[in-house]
Amino acid sequence: xxxxxxxxxxxxxxxxxxxxxxxxxxxxxxxxxxxxxxxxxxxxxxxxxxxxxxxxxxxxxxxxxxxxxxxxxxxxxxxxxxxxxxxxxxxxxxxxxxxxxxxxxxxxxxxxxxxxxxxxxxxxxxxxxxxxxxxxxxxxxxxxxxxxxxxxxxxxxxxxxxxxxxxxxxxxxxxxxxxxxxxxxxxxxxxxxxxxxxxxxxxxxxxxxxxxxxxxxxxxxxxxxxxxxxxxxxxxxxxxxxxxxxxxxxxxxxxxxxxxxxxxxxxxxxxxxxxxxxxxxxxxxxxxxxxxxxxxxxxxxxxxxxxxxxxxxxxxxxxxxxxxxxxxxxxxxxxxxxxxxxxxxxxxxxxxxxxxxxxxxxxxxxxxxxxxxxxxxxxxxxxxxxxxxxxxxxxxxxxxxxxxxxxxxxxxxxxxxxxxxxxxxxxxxxxxxxxxxxxxxxxxxxxxxxxxxxxxxxxxxxxxxxxxxxxxxxxxxxxxxxxxxxxxxx
Amino acid sequence: xxxxxxxxxxxxxxxxxxxxxxxxxxxxxxxxxxxxxxxxxxxxxxxxxxxxxxxxxxxxxxxxxxxxxxxxxxxxxxxxxxxxxxxxxxxxxxxxxxxxxxxxxxxxxxxxxxxxxxxxxxxxxxxxxxxxxxxxxxxxxxxxxxxxxxxxxxxxxxxxxxxxxxxxxxxxxxxxxxxxxxxxxxxxxxxxxxxxxxxxxxxxxxxxxxxxxxxxxxxxxxxxxxxxxxxxxxxxxxxxxxxxxxxxxxxxxxxxxxxxxxxxxxxxxxxxxxxxxxxxxxxxxxxxxxxxxxxxxxxxxxxxxxxxxxxxxxxxxxxxxxxxxxxxxxxxxxxxxxxxxxxxxxxxxxxxxxxxxxxxxxxxxxxxxxxxxxxxxxxxxxxxxxxxxxxxxxxxxxxxxxxxxxxxxxxxxxxxxxxxxxxxxxxxxxxxxxxxxxxxxxxxxxxxxxxxxxxxxxxxxxxxxxxxxxxxxxxxxxxxxxxxxxxxxx
Numbered sequence: 007x008x009x010x011x012x013x014x015x016x017x018x019x020x021x022x023x024x025x026x027x028x029x030x031x032x033x034x035x036x037x038x039x040x041x042x043x044x045x046x047x048x049x050x051x052x053x054x055x056x057x058x059x060x061x062x063x064x065x066x067x068x069x070x071x072x073x074x075x076x077x078x079x080x081x082x083x084x085x086x087x088x089x090x091x092x093x094x095x096x097x098x099x100x101x102x103x104x105x106x107x108x109x110x111x112x113x114x115x116x117x118x119x120x121x122x123x124x125x126x127x128x129x130x131x132x133x134x135x136x137x138x139x140x141x142x143x144x145x146x147x148x149x150x151x152x153x154x155x156x157x158x159x160x161x162x163x164x165x166x167x168x169x170x171x172x173x174x175x176x177x178x179x180x181x182x183x184x185x186x187x188x189x190x191x192x193x194x195x196x197x198x199x200x201x202x203x204x205x206x207x208x209x210x211x212x213x214x215x216x217x218x219x220x221x222x223x224x225x226x227x228x229x230x231x232x233x234x235x236x237x238x239x240x241x242x243x244x245x246x247x248x249x250x251x252x253x254x255x256x257x258x259x260x261x262x263x264x265x266x267x268x269x270x271x272x273x274x275x276x277x278x279x280x281x282x283x284x285x286x287x288x289x290x291x292x293x294x295x296x297x298x299x300x301x302x303x304x305x306x307x308x309x310x311x312x313x314x315x316x317x318x319x320x321x322x323x324x325x326x327x328x329x330x331x332x333x334x335x336x337x338x339x340x341x342x343x344x345x346x347x348x349x350x351x352x353x354x355x356x357x358x359x360x361x362x363x364x365x366x367x368x369x370x371x372x373x374x375x376x377x378x379x380x381x382x383x384x385x386x387x388x389x390x391x392x393x394x395x396x397x398x399x400x401x402x403x404x405x406x407x408x409x410x411x412x413x414x415x416x417x418x419x420x421x422x423x424x425x426x427x428x429x430x431x432x433x434x435x436x437x438x439x440x441x442x443x444x445x446x447x448x449x450x451x452x453x454x455x456x457x458x459x460x461x462x463x464x465x466x467x468x469x470x471x472x473x474x475x476x477x478x479x480x481x482x483x484x485x486x487x488x489x490x491x492x493x494x495x496x
Numbered sequence: 497x498x499x500x501x502x503x504x505x506x507x508x509x510x511x512x513x514x515x516x517x518x519x520x521x522x523x524x525x526x527x528x529x530x531x532x533x534x535x536x537x538x539x540x541x542x543x544x545x546x547x548x549x550x551x552x553x554x555x556x557x558x559x560x561x562x563x564x565x566x567x568x569x570x571x572x573x574x575x576x577x578x579x580x581x582x583x584x585x586x587x588x589x590x591x592x593x594x595x596x597x598x599x600x601x602x603x604x605x606x607x608x609x610x611x612x613x614x615x616x617x618x619x620x621x622x623x624x625x626x627x628x629x630x631x632x633x634x635x636x637x638x639x640x641x642x643x644x645x646x647x648x649x650x651x652x653x654x655x656x657x658x659x660x661x662x663x664x665x666x667x668x669x670x671x672x673x674x675x676x677x678x679x680x681x682x683x684x685x686x687x688x689x690x691x692x693x694x695x696x697x698x699x700x701x702x703x704x705x706x707x708x709x710x711x712x713x714x715x716x717x718x719x720x721x722x723x724x725x726x727x728x729x730x731x732x733x734x735x736x737x738x739x740x741x742x743x744x745x746x747x748x749x750x751x752x753x754x755x756x757x758x759x760x761x762x763x764x765x766x767x768x769x770x771x772x773x774x775x776x777x778x779x780x781x782x783x784x785x786x787x788x789x790x791x792x793x794x795x796x797x798x799x800x801x802x803x804x805x806x807x808x809x810x811x812x813x814x815x816x817x818x819x820x821x822x823x824x825x826x827x828x829x830x831x832x833x834x835x836x837x838x839x840x841x842x843x844x845x846x847x848x849x850x851x852x853x854x855x856x857x858x859x860x861x862x863x864x865x866x867x868x869x870x871x872x873x874x875x876x877x878x879x880x881x882x883x884x885x886x887x888x889x890x891x892x893x894x895x896x897x898x899x900x901x902x903x904x905x906x907x908x909x910x911x912x913x914x915x916x917x918x919x920x921x922x923x924x925x926x927x928x929x930x931x932x933x934x935x936x937x938x939x940x941x942x943x944x945x946x947x948x949x950x951x952x953x954x955x956x957x958x959x960x961x962x963x964x965x966x967x968x969x970x971x972x973x974x975x976x977x978x979x980x981x982x983x984x985x986x
Contacts, residue, residue: 255745259843316834323826329819336813344806347937351944353749442932447837454841 009198009224013042013208014215021398021481022474028399029222030485031215032189033068040072042212043114044205046140050112052079052105053119054086056174056430057144061118061217063093064181066101068216077101079108079115109134114209116142121432122338125151132160138202140164140209146231147432149199150331165199166210169230170217171403172412173429179493180411181218187487191218192412193403195225220486223399233396235325235432237404240318240387241380242413243429243437246275247349247422248444249383253376254354256453264357265367272358273370275380276418280410282372284491287479288384288406289471291377299374304467306378309455311466313447314379315386321440322390333439334432346434349441350423358421375456379448382466384409388475398478406475407482411491419493499688499714503532503698504705511888511971512964518889519712520975521705522679523558530562532702533604534695536630540602542569542595543609544576546664546920547634551606551707553583554671556591558706567591569598569605599624604654604699606632611922612828615641622650628692630654630699636721637922639689640821655689656700659720660707661893662902663919669983670901671708679977681708682902683893685715710976713889723886725815725922727894730808730877731870732903733919733927736765737839737912738934739873743866744844746943754847755857762848763860765870766908770900772862774981777969778874778896779961781867789864794957796868799945801956803937804869805876811930812880823929824922836924839931840913848911865946869938872956874899878965888968896965897972901981909983 008027009016016029043049049069051062058078066076078095080086082104095102109115109131117124117131124131128148135141141163152158159165170177172192184190194217196210214222225233238244250272257267282290292303324330349355361367384405391401417425426437498517499506506519533539539559541552548568556566568585570576572594585592599605599621607614607621614621618638625631631653642648649655660667662682674680684707686700704712715723728734740762747757772780782793814820839845851857874895881891907915916927 259748312834313837316830316837319830319834320823320827323830324819324823327822327826329814329822332817332819333810333814336817337810340806340809340813344802344809347803347806347941348944349936349940351941352939438936439933442936443929446839446928446932446935449842450839451837451841454838 009207011208011211013038014211019481021478024398026223026397026399028485029211029214031191031219031221033184034188035215036068039069039212039216040074042208042215043074044208046074046113046209048075048077048112050077050079050108050115052108052115052117054078054080054084054090055118055120056428057170057177058118058174059089059093060174060178060181061116061144062090062095063178064217065213068218075101077103077108077112079103079105081105106130106134110136112139114140114142116144116213117148118144121147121334121430124148125335128152135160135163137162140166140206142213143167143227145169145234146197146227147235147331149227150231150328151335154328154331159200161200162202163200164202164206164209166206167197167199167227167230168194168210168214168217168222169196169234170194170219171408173416175416175428176412177217183489184218187489189220189487190489191220191486193407193482193486194219194222195230195400195403196222197225197227197230199227221482223397225397225400229396229400232322232325232394233391233400233404235330235436236322236391237387237408238429238433239321239325239330239436239440241384241405242409243426243433244440245314245383245444246380246409246414246417247426247437248441249379249448250275250422251352251354251441252445252448253379255449264353265361265364268354268358268361269368269370270373271376272354272422273361273418274373274376276414277370278372279377279380280414280418281491283406284410285488287476287483288381289476291372291381295372295374302374303378304464305456306375307382307467307470308463310379310382310448310452311386313451314383314444315390317440317443317447318386318390322394330436334435337435338431346438348423349426349438350421355421355423362420379452381470383444385470385473385475388473399482402475402478402482406479415491415493499697501698501701503528504701509971511968514888516713516887516889518975519701519704521681521709521711523674524678525705526558529559529702529706530564532698532705533564534698536564536603536699538565538567538602540567540569540598540605542599542605542607544568544570544574544580545608545610546918547660547667548608548664549579549583550664550668550671551608551634552580552585553668554707558708565591567593567598567602569593569595571595596620596624600626602629604630604632606634606703607638608634611637611824611920614638615825618642625650625653627652630656630696632703633657633717635659635724636687636717637725637821639717640721640818641825644818644821649690651690652692653690654692654696654699656696657687657689657717657720658684658700658704658707659686659724660684660709661898663906665906665918666902667707673979674708677977677979679710680979681710681976683897683972683976684709684712685720685890685893686712687715687717687720689717711972713887715887715890719886719890722812722815722884723881723890723894725820725926726812726881727877727898728919728923729811729815729820729926729930731874731895732899733916733923734930735804735873735934736870736899736904736907737916737927738931739869739938740765740912741842741844741931742935742938743869745939754843755851755854758844758848758851759858759860760863761866762844762907762912763851764863764866766904767860768862769867769870770904770908771981773896774900775978777966777973778871779966781862781871785862785864792864793868794954795946796865797872797957797960798953800869800872800938800942801876803941804873804934805880807930807933807937808876808880812884820926824925827925828921836928838913839916839928840911845911845913852910869942871960873934875960875963875965878963889972892965892968892972896969905981905983
């Protein structure tokens with residue numbers, strides 16, 4: 007993937023056998039944001055779910071003093087208006103308004119309302135964009151929905167996307183850390199879907215820099231929605247939840263105390279495993295185990311890779327065929343009668359709440375079996391995306407970096423539902439749907455082969471050790487500062 | 497639903513507030529089958545998966561001496577040719593041949609090959625039908641697939657369906673019992689989708705009578721595939737599997753011994769609960785409990801109805817929108833790399849195998865909590881189908897009779913995989929997909945509300961007691977003899 011900016015200095019980086027053009031971010035670029043946003047006097051931030059509050063605040067702070075106004079647009083009477091006002095977006099200061107008015111007034115509007123609301127109202131939304139203005143998305147869901155309807159975007163506007171590889175609260179939290187550590191933030195992809203005035207690339211890059219993205223890589227709306235909807239159903243949310251539940255049940259069934267089982271599964275993943283991957287890459291997890299533990303890791307890895315990959319292939323096909331997006335739309339139509347239920351009343355999360363409250367508890371170890379299962383699933387996701395032709399930056403961010411730097415710290419802080427239910431409705435539904443599939447296939451296939459000692463095929467682990475992704479992660483790591491990813495410092 | 501036969505004497509039965517025309521079957525009708533099959537000299541039975549062996553044998557036996565030949569058609573070189581020959585379908589006796597040849601020779605051909613094979617080859621299959629002949633299906637899957645492709649059946653042939661409400665082995669087993677008890681068999685629905693010669697209704701009815709159906713009711717191909725694909729993902733296969741796994745884990749977690757937990761979950765459902773429903777209806781299960789047990793049943797029922805219904809509504813929407821059929825086609829394309837895996841290596845089924853081998857084991861009780869969860873799911877399925885406009889006969893057969901008379905006896909005999917993996921690929925995939933969803937939602941929502949004692953809403957149980965389905969089951973029961981449904985008599 008390659009692209010050219012008129013404003014920013016891009017870089018070509020070598021990732022394994024491929025080259026990608028990227029933009030490295032940082033606060034030193036904020037002074038040139040007005041040039042990138044040439045012709046834009048007001049940016050509308052439409053919606054207040056996961057991404058809205060984060061992006062509105064980051065943009066306002068990055069554009070402070072530039073003369074470009076950031077204005078939040080919400081449904082009139084929306085309960086979120088109060089929350090926006092509490093953060094300083096008010097009608098009095100002309101930084102809060104009715105959403106369609108805000109779109110009509112703005113030269114660029116970012117549509118961060120829920121996927122379901124966008125699916126219901128896109129015709130009215132499109133009609134509010136003046137010709138020559140810019141429509142921004144933070145993921146590609148709408149394209150998938152439009153295609154299913156046989157429709158398209160209006161032809162006389164720019165259509166761009168900047169897609170942070172982390173949920174809204176992380177986009178805000180790491181941006182704040184960036185005040186002290188220049189370049190801290192959540193990586194983002196960008197896509198230019200329509201460019202009517204030749205400025206779309208720099209609008210997108212400016213937006214991404216203003217969000218605090220340490221680095222920005224190019225993708226397409228189609229590649230983005232496939233990898234995004236796929237990834238959150240996989241190891242980012244659905245799979246990590248199912249893996250934790252299934253391993254917890256396994257360890258308790260083997261006689262481990264409940265608190266210990268929690269610490270050796272959920273906490274092991276979200277604590278030491280995630281932090282080590284973030285700092286030192288995937289192989290570091292294996293390499294710091296002793297010989298005995300290494301053998302356990304390999305057995306778990308080899309037994310789990312195939313079953314996890316089977317479910318991941320199914321997810322990818324269901325996303326690519328539009329099944330998942332259709333299911334999301336159908337589910338939201340049922341929500342008045344069947345609202346989304348709780349997922350953390352199971353034994354493991356009740357135990358987890360107790361464990362988290364116990365400040366005297368043991369520090370979570372890297373459990374070798376947990377690590378083997380988790381990394382096998384993560385690598386299966388990497389390999390599916392690679393086979394389906396996604397760029398390395400997208401693969402690394404959608405499968406690894408978003409997990410360890412953005413999402414898992416939230417699960418560590420307050421459990422699975424805190425991580426999952428702070429994401430979009432599309433993500434919340436998908437995580438609920440697929441977590442159980444990973445749980446079942448691990449219990450039905452992976453764990454029995456570990457126990458029978460028949461996981462003799464060593465190919466998955468051998469492929470892991472020689473996988474290109476390790477180089478890719480090294481390059482990615484050089485593009486952002488190393489920092490403490492904990493939501494709440496211990 | 498009403499229809500008119502020129503050959504058979506139909507009946508109008510009253511089911512709650514509605515009337516349905518049906519045909520009561522029995523061996524006394526076999527002598528008039530040649531009249532029903534007027535113009536048909538040979539019936540081709542194409543395929544040898546779940547339904548093929550059963551239907552070929554039943555038809556041959558019912559038409560013995562009629563001069564109508566029943567000929568099995570298979571792919572040349574298929575391994576099934578040997579199995580067919582072992583049952584007397586041989587090339588020498590002109591009752592076995594290459595499938596396309598058999599279709600070309602026959603006046604009526606029943607397409608009982610796998611859904612995936614039909615989806616791949618339907619154009620070639622259609623081309624083999626001579627104008628004026630009759631195409632028979634045993635469920636509506638193909639219509640759903642044709643619609644998704646924007647295609648249709650050839651216009652110059654009859655298209656009919658006879659859909660036994662049980663898997664192939666049951667269709668054969670109960671037919672054999674019918675030699676001693678006239679009218680024993682598996683109920684069936686029929687649909688006439690195209691009638692080019694005015695004979696299609698009686699062809700379908702003759703086919704159903706020859707299979708041994710105690711009673712035959714009318715439906716449409718669309719109503720059939722929706723209820724069929726939905727039902728097997730629900731309480732018939734997917735839900736009963738997930739319910740058993742989740743309750744087993746719950747009881748073991750509460751300290752029950754493994755064998756006892758198996759007996760109180762899977763065996764309780766497939767043994768005494770199924771037999772009692774088959775003999776005496778749904779309320780009988782509740783009524784034979786003592787007061788203490790009744791309270792446990794009600795708590796479990798009220799806590800489980802909503803969560804089960806939520807998943808069932810999702811399944812229905814995914815079936816109706818074509819998502820499920822698309823997923824099945826996608827899955828079969830992945831099967832060369834990712835064949836369907838085992839489902840009975842989990843602890844519960846390993847314990848179950850041991851328990852079944854122990855002839856000294858305790859006889860399974862009706863566990864009140866298991867009964868409450870299971871009946872809540874069954875009734876949620878009944879209510880979804882009723883709300884979506886299915887006829888009562890279809891509802892009763894797809895939700896209750898098929899479960900207790902056809903499928904559960906197989907799970908009782910050799911476990912979940914023996915029941916599920918003797919069904920069609922579409923069913924096997926769907927059961928694997930949805931079992932885990934029921935398991936998770938019960939653990940996340942139903943069990944916590946039972947334990948917290950907060951399942952105070954008594955509406956689900958009250959609706960159960962006054963539900964029309966009890967009348968419907970009474971009418972259905974009068975239409976068939978009462979017999980021992982065990983796969984292997986104890």
